[in-house]
Amino acid sequence: MxxxxxxxxxxxxxxxxxxxxxxxxxxxxxxxxxxxxxxxxxxxxxxxxxxxxxxxxxxxxxxxxxxxxxxxxxxxxxxxxxxxxxxxxTGPEQYRAAHELPGWHGTFAALTPASRWIPLGQGEFPAADALAGLAGALPGGPGMVKDFVKSRKDEPEAFFVEDLADVAALRRTAECFIGRQGPDLAGGLVVRAFEDFVGIGGRAAEARVWWVRGEPVVVGPHPDHPEALVEPDLMGVTEAVAALGCPFVTTDLAQRADGTWRVVEAGDGQVSDFPRGTDPEPLIRALIGRPLPHPIHRLADEGPRPSA
Incomplete structure (x- = not known):
């Protein structure tokens, strides 16, 4: 190691x-x-x-x-x-596979919202027929847009689409998102089906799981909700992480309103952030090959526990 x-x-x-x-x-x-x-x-x-x-x-x-x-x-x-x-x-292809949604989505397809995407250059906007094709390949109803790495989920006008069948509305949201990303646009545009997740303060309460060589070594809250203590069900996720074949990854999970845990995002662990209050020692020990006292670390402090 x-x-x-x-x-x-x-x-x-x-x-x-x-x-x-x-x-x-x-x-x-x-x-x-x-x-x-x-x-x-x-x-x-x-x-x-x-x-x-x-x-x-x-x-x-x-x-x-x-x-x-x-x-x-x-x-x-x-x-x-x-x-x-x-x-x-982590090699370059492994980094891309974990860091960008097109790299990991196929492996996690059964565990994450349905998504379609189109590569874009800087300053490029997708044509209406291309957007219609992306939306038409997804389940009907609401959706969201992002690039290959990031979303603007705090800005509804650059994130949420009430009905993916409304291509004009989808185009407005996509153009708003692309314009605001500017030179930071990563890879292209992703259109995703929207799923209703349990949340705190109007936002999905996510858990972030850190995987080293296929083992979950830290389970804690997402940095956006460091006060939330959530206990995700990792059924199926372990197998998907192993199939992805990347040595150091993160998965962000949220509980859908029907109680099912879903992978909202995956990422390369090298560039994933820790929330306040999460002890990084188990992760560092795993990375440098020092023995861990326990295979999985969770926050000890109590916090809001979202439930279905």
Missing amino acids: PAALLYCADLLRPRRPDEHFAAEAALAAGLGATVALIDHDALTGGDTARAVARVPANLGTAWYRGWMARADRYAELHRALAARGVRLA
């Missing part, structure tokens, strides 16, 4: 981890991991030589733990590190 972790450097203090990751990086170092720093701004700007300049040569195998990067930038990071004798434990 790799015993090195690569964190994003602080923009103003490049010899230190970004404040968002500082506590986790300190924990990793305290557990015996080698910690090195990546310049994320240089990475996103395409200057991979500068991005990896502070990573020691011949470090061996490592995990990245930092801000999101486009799949093509991650592939460039992988190549730049390989040239320094550092191998990322």
